Every structure is written in C-alpha cells, then in structure tokens.
Amino acid sequence: MSIVEQVLSQxxxxxxxxxxxxxxxxxxxxxxxxxxxxxECSAAADWLVSELQDLGFDxxxxxxxxxxxxxxxxHGSDNGPHxxxxxxxxxxxxxxxxxxxxxPFEPGLIEGSDGRxxxxxxxxxxxxxxxxxxxxxxxAWKAVTGSLPVKVSILFxxxxxxxxxxxxxxxxxxxxxxxxxxxxxxDTTMWNADTPAITxxxxxxxxxxxxxxxxxxxxxxxxxxxLARNPLHLLSRIVAxxxxxxxxxxxxxxxxGVPELTEAQKAEWxxxxxxxxxxxxxxxxxxxxxxxxxxGLETLWARPTCEVNGLWGGYNGEGSKTVIPSRxxxxxxxxxxxxxxxVAIRKAFRNxxxxxxxxxxxxxxxxxxxxxxLPLIVDTDQPLLKKAQEALAEEWNCEAPLIGCGxxxxxxxxFKRVLDMDTLLIGFALENDRIHSPNxxxxxxSFQKGIRSWVRILANLA
Amino acid sequence: MSIVEQVLSQxxxxxxxxxxxxxxxxxxxxxxxxxxxxxECSAAADWLVSELQDLGFDxxxxxxxxxxxxxxxxHGSDNGPHxxxxxxxxxxxxxxxxxxxxxPFEPGLIEGSDGRxxxxxxxxxxxxxxxxxxxxxxxAWKAVTGSLPVKVSILFxxxxxxxxxxxxxxxxxxxxxxxxxxxxxxDTTMWNADTPAITxxxxxxxxxxxxxxxxxxxxxxxxxxxLARNPLHLLSRIVAxxxxxxxxxxxxxxxxGVPELTEAQKAEWxxxxxxxxxxxxxxxxxxxxxxxxxxGLETLWARPTCEVNGLWGGYNGEGSKTVIPSRxxxxxxxxxxxxxxxVAIRKAFRNxxxxxxxxxxxxxxxxxxxxxxLPLIVDTDQPLLKKAQEALAEEWNCEAPLIGCGxxxxxxxxFKRVLDMDTLLIGFALENDRIHSPNxxxxxxSFQKGIRSWVRILANLA
Numbered sequence: 070m071s072i073v074e075q076v077l078s079q080x081x082x083x084x085x086x087x088x089x090x091x092x093x094x095x096x097x098x099x100x101x102x103x104x105x106x107x108x109e110c111s112a113a114a115d116w117l118v119s120e121l122q123d124l125g126f127d128x129x130x131x132x133x134x135x136x137x138x139x140x141x142x143x144h145g146s147d148n149g150p151h152x153x154x155x156x157x158x159x160x161x162x163x164x165x166x167x168x169x170x171x172x173p174f175e176p177g178l179i180e181g182s183d184g185r186x187x188x189x190x191x192x193x194x195x196x197x198x199x200x201x202x203x204x205x206x207x208x209a210w211k212a213v214t215g216s217l218p219v220k221v222s223i224l225f226x227x228x229x230x231x232x233x234x235x236x237x238x239x240x241x242x243x244x245x246x247x248x249x250x251x252x253x254x255x256d257t258t259m260w261n262a263d264t265p266a267i268t269x270x271x272x273x274x275x276x277x278x279x280x281x282x283x284x285x286x287x288x289x290x291x292x293x294x295x296l297a298r299n300p301l302h303l304l305s306r307i308v309a310x311x312x313x314x315x316x317x318x319x320x321x322x323x324x325x326g327v328p329e330l331t332e333a334q335k336a337e338w339x340x341x342x343x344x345x346x347x348x349x350x351x352x353x354x355x356x357x358x359x360x361x362x363x364x365g366l367e368t369l370w371a372r373p374t375c376e377v378n379g380l381w382g383g384y385n386g387e388g389s390k391t392v393i394p395s396r397x398x399x400x401x402x403x404x405x406x407x408x409x410x411x412v413a414i415r416k417a418f419r420n421x422x423x424x425x426x427x428x429x430x431x432x433x434x435x436x437x438x439x440x441x442x443l444p445l446i447v448d449t450d451q452p453l454l455k456k457a458q459e460a461l462a463e464e465w466n467c468e469a470p471l472i473g474c475g476x477x478x479x480x481x482x483x484f485k486r487v488l489d490m491d492t493l494l495i496g497f498a499l500e501n502d503r504i505h506s507p508n509x510x511x512x513x514x515s516f517q518k519g520i521r522s523w524v525r526i527l528a529n530l531a
Numbered sequence: 532m533s534i535v536e537q538v539l540s541q542x543x544x545x546x547x548x549x550x551x552x553x554x555x556x557x558x559x560x561x562x563x564x565x566x567x568x569x570x571e572c573s574a575a576a577d578w579l580v581s582e583l584q585d586l587g588f589d590x591x592x593x594x595x596x597x598x599x600x601x602x603x604x605x606h607g608s609d610n611g612p613h614x615x616x617x618x619x620x621x622x623x624x625x626x627x628x629x630x631x632x633x634x635p636f637e638p639g640l641i642e643g644s645d646g647r648x649x650x651x652x653x654x655x656x657x658x659x660x661x662x663x664x665x666x667x668x669x670x671a672w673k674a675v676t677g678s679l680p681v682k683v684s685i686l687f688x689x690x691x692x693x694x695x696x697x698x699x700x701x702x703x704x705x706x707x708x709x710x711x712x713x714x715x716x717x718d719t720t721m722w723n724a725d726t727p728a729i730t731x732x733x734x735x736x737x738x739x740x741x742x743x744x745x746x747x748x749x750x751x752x753x754x755x756x757x758l759a760r761n762p763l764h765l766l767s768r769i770v771a772x773x774x775x776x777x778x779x780x781x782x783x784x785x786x787x788g789v790p791e792l793t794e795a796q797k798a799e800w801x802x803x804x805x806x807x808x809x810x811x812x813x814x815x816x817x818x819x820x821x822x823x824x825x826x827g828l829e830t831l832w833a834r835p836t837c838e839v840n841g842l843w844g845g846y847n848g849e850g851s852k853t854v855i856p857s858r859x860x861x862x863x864x865x866x867x868x869x870x871x872x873x874v875a876i877r878k879a880f881r882n883x884x885x886x887x888x889x890x891x892x893x894x895x896x897x898x899x900x901x902x903x904x905l906p907l908i909v910d911t912d913q914p915l916l917k918k919a920q921e922a923l924a925e926e927w928n929c930e931a932p933l934i935g936c937g938x939x940x941x942x943x944x945x946f947k948r949v950l951d952m953d954t955l956l957i958g959f960a961l962e963n964d965r966i967h968s969p970n971x972x973x974x975x976x977s978f979q980k981g982i983r984s985w986v987r988i989l990a991n992l993a
Binding site for chain 2: 304316369
C-alpha cells in the first residue's frame with residue numbers, strides 16, 4: 070500500500086470522529102453579521118486554534134477590529150510549494166427560523182429524499198464542513214507519516230459573511246507571515262454530485278443599505294392620504310426602475326467593464342450540459358429572469374446583477390393598519406464581473422436613487438466600500454492547478470472541469486492584490502446545499518471524499 | 532341659571548372625575564386587529580357596560596363572531612327624536628413602539644409645546660376620548676335633572692379598526708332595537724382647535740393584503756442571482772405601476788364613479804382657508820403628492836387613493852444577508868369617494884397585480900370584502916343637523932362649518948343602508964392628534980368642550 074493509500078485509509082477509518090468534530094464546530098453560533106453573536110465568533114476561533122495545535126500547528130487567534138483571525142503554520146516537507154489554506158468559520162444569519170426542520174445549531178446526520186446521507190445545520194456546507202475537509206486531511210497525513218507532504222499555513226477568518234472588513238488590514242500587516250506559493254480555498258461547489266471542479270471565475274460584490282424618510286412620523290392614511298408622500302411608493306419606484314423589461318440593470322454605465330463571452334468560452338460551458346429547467350425546477354421555478362440571449366451559465370457566471378435582498382416599511386404584523394409610514398428601508402447587493410468598478414457603481418447607484426427622491430425626503434446609507442469585492446479570473450495555465458486537477462480526477466474517476474461561480478469570494482482577489490499569490494478554488498459543496506437558507510446541508514459524501522481529495526492534492530503538489 | 536347652564540356647570544365641576552374614567556378605559560389594551568388582545572377588547576366592553584349601567588342605562592355586552600358590541604338604552608324624555616349614539620372602544624396597534632415618549636397604555640395629562648394640556652396615550656382621541664364626551668354629557672344631565680332630554684340608545688363596537696366585520700350582521704339581527712330617528716357619531720375632527728365642525732362627507736375604504744411566492748425557498752444571491760426571479764423586484768414593479776407620474780392611480784376603471792367637484796363646492800372649501808404648506812410642514816414635508824390641479828382639501832376629501840400601508844420581504848435585520856427571498860408581502864388600502872365600487876376595484880386590482888406575475892409565481896390574498904366601506908355624503912338640509920350646528924355655535928362662539936373627511940367611518944353608510952337612518956358626524960379631535968401613530972393625544976379642551984357640546988346638542992334636539 071502506497072503512503073497516499075495508507076493516508077486515505079486512515080481518513081476513512083476516522084470519518085466518525087471527523088464528523089463529531091464538525092458537529093462540535095457547527096454547534097457554535099458564529100453569525101458574524103449580527104453583533105449579538107460576537108462571543109460565539111470568538112469561541113469558534115478558539116475551537117479551531119485548539120484543533121490546529123493538537124495537530125502540531127503553531128496556531129493562534131489574532132485580534133482584529135472585528136472577529137478574530139486564526140493563523141497556523143506547519144513546516145511540513147521542504148519539497149514542493151508552500152500552501153496557504155483559507156476558510157471561514159463565520160456563518161449567515163438563520164432567519165426565517167420557522168422554516169428550519171431542525172434547530173440550525175443542532176447539527177445531525179439525516180437521510181435525504183435521494184437516499185444520500187446529509188449533514189444538516191447552519192454552516193454544514195458554508196464553510197465549516199468545507200474547511201474541515203482540509204484540516205481532517207492534514208490529520209490523516211500526520212497520523213500516518215507524522216508530518217505533512219508540503220509546508221502548510223492556515224488562515225481562517227470570521228467575517229466572510231460580513232464582507233471581510235478586517236481582512237485587508239490584517240494581510241497588509243502580516244504580509245511576510247501569510248505569503249506562500251499558492252493559496253487553497255475550499256468554499257465553492259462541485260460541478261455536480263459526482264464531478265469535482267476547480268472554480269476559475271468568481272463574481273465580485275458591492276452592497277448598499279438605505280433608509281428613505283418622508284414625513285416626520287407615521288400618518289393616518291385617511292387624514293393624509295393623497296397629499297402626503299408615501300416612502301414605500303418611492304422605494305418601489307426606485308427598485309422597479311433599476312431593471313428594464315429585459316432584466317437589464319438601468320443604472321448609467323453599470324455595464325462598463327462587463328466582458329462579452331468569447332465563442333470558445335460559450336462552447337466550453339455549453340459542453341458542460343447545464344440543465345436550466347432542472348436547475349430552476351429544483352427551486353420551484355420555470356421562467357428564467359435572465360437577459361434575452363444569455364444562457365443559464367452565462368447569466369450565473371458572467372453577467373452582473375442588482376438584487377434587493379431585503380425591503381420593509383409600514384405595518385408588517387397581523388391584520389391591517391391604515392398607515393402611511395414615515396420610512397422605507399432596503400438592502401441591495403450587486404454581483405459584479407470582469408472589470409466592473411464597485412466604487413463607480415456605488416456612486417452611480419446613489420445618484421440614480423437620489424434623482425428619484427423629492428426634495429422633502431431624505432436618505433441615509435449604512436454601508437460603505439469596506440464590503441466591496443472585485444471579480445476574479447483565475448490563471449488556468451498554472452502548473453499547480455493542473456496537479457490539483459489530476460488529484461481530483463484520481464479520487465473521483467472523472468475529469469474535474471474548470472467552472473465559473475456566481476458567488477463572491479473576495480479573498481481570492483485580495484490574495485493576488487496584497488500577497489501577489491494565485492488561488493486554487495476547490496470545494497465540495499453542491500448547488501442544492503441551501504447555503505444562506507433554512508435547512509443548509511452538506512453531503513456526507515462531500516465531506517468524506519473532500520477529505521480524501523485534499524489528501525491526494527497535498528501529495529500531488531509535493 | 533337655566534337647566535342647560537346647570538348641566539354645563541355640573542360637567543365642568545366633574546371634569547377631574549371624567550378624566551379619571553377616560554384614563555381607566557385607556558389603560559385597557561383593546562387592540563382589535565391583533566388576536567392576542569381579544570380578552571382586552573372584552574374587558575373594555577365590560578367596563579363600558581358597567582359605566583352605562585351606573586348611569587341608569589339598560590346596558591349589556593353582546594357576543595359577536597369577533598369582539599363584543601355594547602348596547603344601552605335610556606328612555607329619556609318623550610320629547611324630541613330618539614338618538615342612537617355610536618362610538619368604538621377598540622384601538623390601533625401601537626408599533627413602532629420605540630417612537631412613543633411614554634408607554635401607549637399608560638395615559639396621562641401633559642403640556643403640549645403650545646402650552647395646551649393634552650391627554651396622551653393610545654385611544655385618547657380615537658375613539659375612547661371622543662366616545663366618553665357623550666357618556667359624560669349624559670352623566671351631567673342625569674346628575675342635574677335625573678333624566679336625559681331625549682330618548683338615547685348607545686352602540687359601542689370593538690372592531691372599527693378592523694373594518695367592522697361583525698357590524699352588518701349585528702345590525703341586521705337587531706334592527707328594531709337599534710333603529711332611531713338619527714345617529715350621532717363622535718369619531719371625526721374639528722375644523723381647527725377653536726372651530727367645531729360637522730363632517731358632511733367621508734371617504735370609503737377597500738383593503739388588500741397579499742403574499743407573492745417565487746422560488747420554493749430562500750436562495751443564495753450569488754449562486755442563483757440573475758436567473759432566479761426575485762419577488763421583491765416583482766412587488767416593487769407592481770407598486771410602482773399603480774401610480775402614473777401625476778400621482779393618478781392606473782388601475783383600469785379606478786376613477787369610475789368619482790364625481791367632479793362643483794364650482795360651488797370648490798368655492799366653499801376655498802373659503803375655509805386651508806393652509807397646505809402649514810399642514811405639510813407640520814409633518815416635515817413640503818411637496819404635495821396630489822394630482823396636478825387638485826387643491827389640498829379636494830385631494831383629502833374628494834379624491835380616491837391607493838396606498839401601501841406595509842411592505843416586506845427578505846432580510847430585514849442588522850447588517851446584510853445576500854439572499855433572494857422566496858416571498859414578498861404587501862398591505863394596501865384604498866380610500867374611495869362618490870360612487871366608486873369596492874367590489875369592482877378589488878377585482879380590477881387583482882387583475883392588475885396578476886397580469887404582472889410570471890406564470891411560475893403564485894399569489895395569496897388574506898382579506899376579503901368584509902372590511903369594505905362605502906363613501907358617505909350626508910344630507911346637509913336635514914333640520915336635526917341645523918339644530919346641532921346651532922348648539923355647536925353657542926358653545927364655541929363661532930360657525931360650525933360643514934367639512935369633508937378623508938378617513939372612513941363605514942358605520943354612517945351602514946346606518947343608512949341597514950337602518951335607513953341619517954347620521955350626524957360631530958367630533959372634537961384635531962388633525963394633529965396623531966391617531967394611528969405614536970404619541971396619540973386628545974386636547975383636554977376637546978374633551979371638556981366636547982362634553983359641553985353634547986350637553987347643548989341634546990338640549991337643542993329635544
């Protein structure tokens with residue numbers, strides 16, 4: 070039995086214990102976007118530090134203006150590249166809580182409707198389950214050989230779901246410590262449940278939250294209705310105006326920097342055989358909201374969006390209340406591609422909104438550019454990417470295609486910008502993992518074969 | 532000293548005790564729109580029954596499918612008409628609770644910024660303070676003369692803020708008991724703080740609540756954004772489409788039955804000297820939302836509206852969440868005038884909304900026509916109205932003009948329809964009483980001179 074086979078066997082034998090460790094991490098309610106969960110975020114960081122130290126890493130939790138960073142180093146072998154593995158221990162809020170089948174922070178193993186075993190709970194997939202695939206792969210290597218086949222550093226952050234406000238400053242200050250030959254990130258999906266993938270492009274992100282205020286107090290809709298401005302009408306007008314009848318965003322110059330797909334790229338994505346009807350059918354939809362002439366994958370991977378993530382005002386309780394509210398609130402996020410500039414788009418968006426407000430109404434924003442993330446295009450010709458692709462093919466017995474991703478993982482652009490380091494985005498999540506939604510899950514197969522995949526990738530990189 | 536003067540003097544001497552009784556009623560949290568307050572509504576009804584019985588009324592709380600009706604009778608004098616006084620003991624919800632300066636159900640007397648004494652708390656004006664002006668006037672009559680100058684029946688309902696769902700059935704069943712020569716309603720405003728008024732027209736009401744569902748679950752805005760329909764975008768489009776750039780409602784045939792004002796009516800309202808700038812300035816606004824060419828009073832009293840009272844969906848908490856929600860919710864109310872037909876408008880509205888939904892989205896409504904109320908035009912030539920006008924002029928030393936009201940008091944149309952009885956709408960609220968809003972108040976002067984006004988009106992009607 071080769072060394073790699075021994076390590077794989079060790080990982081398989083220890084899968085129950087690996088799962089128990091994942092459950093322990095998932096029980097920590099590390100919601101980074103809500104200040105009420107600050108101590109839970111610290112607890113998750115401390116838990117990870119302790120695990121890494123047990124594995125022999127020189128690990129510690131580092132203070133930031135927000136939630137702590139976990140940094141660890143293991144000298145490993147002098148052969149091969151020095152890798153920096155990145156993951157995040159924070160999770161999304163859990164509301165609407167009433168739609169969860171089980172409490173979100175009481176993880177468990179259930180059988181899905183397809184008969185496959187699933188790990189359920191908040192963070193199972195995004196990103197606690199994914200980041201532990203790498204940690205458990207390291208554990209198996211250590212158990213069998215006493216060391217890692219390459220030099221490994223680890224960075225776990227706790228603010229990924231909040232737009233990583235502390236990350237840039239932390240990397241700037243700790244450049245020398247964090248710089249490696251390549252970054253590995255496990256926060257993306259496979260192409261499908263049987264086919265792993267390397268993600269070669271990511272959309273960027275720009276967020277905006279605002280409140281419009283009209284009257285100085287809530288008003289009776291009978292005594293004021295018709296004469297007093299209703300800010301919910303203004304907000305609806307603004308949101309409606311943001312898209313034309315073809316689903317295109319109407320903010321001036323919004324599409325500046327959006328590349329047209331090459332015919333070669335279109336053909337490559339065509340070959341992946343994306344089943345748009347099944348994709349939409351899985352979420353109860355049949356009519357795509359995409360621009361005319363854009364394929365499903367082009368829409369998800371290469372077109373920008375302007376999305377309302379939340380909107381509220383007036384009376385939202387039981388029954389009815391005949392009120393003209395004084396305020397209307399909205400939260401927006403934009404997914405960006407190519408060379409779109411979040412700074413320019415924020416400015417154009419605010420102009421767009423404010424042009425639609427009467428003089429006697431005011432607007433207040435509560436976010437700034439700290440949460441912006443640029444789009445990413447990975448260099449697909451680099452040798453380390455090929456080696457990882459080969460390792461994935463060995464484990465899964467099939468090609469690992471290069472895919473795009475509609476999500477945003479600002480870390481990859483930041484690694485390039487601040488540390489001049491390329492990133493390999495290799496994840497084992499599935500698109501139906503319901504991340505950010507009630508009943509988030511991670512396939513047991515993703516977890517187990519994810520660990521095995523990292524065992525092989527580390528071997529191949531060496 | 533005439534009898535009337537003795538009764539007025541008695542009312543003034545007892546004002547402290549009258550106020551204590553009002554506070555006791557206001558402490559009962561009788562929010563009719565929220566099922567959680569059902570027992571509080573019953574408690575308010577029982578409190579009123581007890582007060583009426585103490586005054587010698589044959590009074591009782593009557594069960595309905597919703598909250599109880601309070602009915603009381605006092606034979607009074609055989610002279611003059613038999614009057615039915617109507618008021619409502621239920622109140623609006625109190626949110627946003629954080630904007631109240633004091634707890635809404637802990638009433639008190641404070642000094643306003645203008646130096647006038649104000650009764651504060653939910654229901655102070657709408658309608659607990661107003662309805663007690665009549666009860667306390669009866670109390671003064673009884674104390675001085677041992678009887679009332681006319682035959683008086685009383686009807687207090689507990690579902691006015693919920694659209695009076697039980698009222699029609701109750702009146703149908705109890706026609707003979709409730710039928711009188713004229714109805715008196717104290718639920719309207721004065722023209723200003725020194726000028727009483729009789730309200731000669733009311734807008735009607737039609738309400739709609741709905742939920743749009745797109746995807747079967749909340750979605751990650753990165754993995755689905757662009758391809759999956761966002762119901763908040765759909766909802767915003769629907770709301771935005773409801774008005775054109777002139778503020779006119781665009782629902783087909785919406786203006787059917789809306790009368791054009793006569794030149795005489797326009798001139799009469801012109802003479803009232805409505806100060807639109809001051810009216811809007813008082814609520815922090817300067818730009819009217821009215822249709823071009825419509826005066827302020829015409830807009831508020833004689834033009835229909837389509838208003839969003841509440842709207843919500845997606846993530847409304849702290850920070851941000853990059854989600855495409857599965858659902859979007861909205862609550863609407865329409866104020867109707869003239870011969871507008873709520874049934875036809877509901878149908879046209881639903882068509883309007885559903886035409887704007889893709890085939891894979893669904894909509895559910897949670898209200899029906901039970902809350903509809905027709906507009907009201909009072910016969911201003913009736914002799915009893917003139918007598919009441921004279922009584923008001925005596926008390927306030929000025930003319931009591933005939934005004935319109937933008938609010939909806941379905942009871943007046945119902946009295947005409949079911950009991951073939953005209954209604955006099957005489958109230959002592961002010962437009963800045965913040966009814967339905969935080970910090971609702973009722974001027975102490977409104978309460979005291981309201982009681983005195985009813986003392987005089989009862990005398991004049993006899």
